Amino acid sequence: MRRTLSLALLGVALFFSAGILQAQKGDATEKAVTALENEWMKSQQTNDPAPLETLLADSFIGTSEEGKVETKAETIADAKGTKYIDFKYVDFKVQVYGNAAIATGGSRGKETDKSGTRDIKNRWTDTWVKMPSGKWQCVASHVSNVK
Secondary structure, eight states, rough: OHHHHHHHHHHHHHHHHHHHHHHHHHHHHHHHHHHHHHHHHHHHHOOOOOTHHHHHEEEEEOOOOOOOOHHHHHHHHHHHHHHEEEEEEEEEEEEEEEEHHHHEEEEEEEEEEEEEEEEEEEEEEEEEEEOOOEEEEEEEEEEEEEO
């Protein structure tokens, strides 16, 4: 009886330990993806698209506010031709799913490009994946205008 009780208590302890370790791993991933999103935002605030070279996976696919589907190269080219003014993220959240994470939020500010200057008020979703190298990269992004 004592042995059974001891094994049951050990099993319960291991179960809760695994849950705590998983939560800690999720917290670390959430912090890592948040830092990467902040790096992306800073690249927009400083009008420096260079960080996108490493933040975006080579297979990255983005969907713009206009519904245009873009590759990594097209997204970087658009960023090079855009100047952001008073740009910030709002309502930012990260949800972790193992080796994937979904970041959601909104953007506010102004942008200027070859077609003129306009207010930014949008919502976006970025999908991040932990690559075999151990590095987190954004594999997909979708932006929708808020009216």
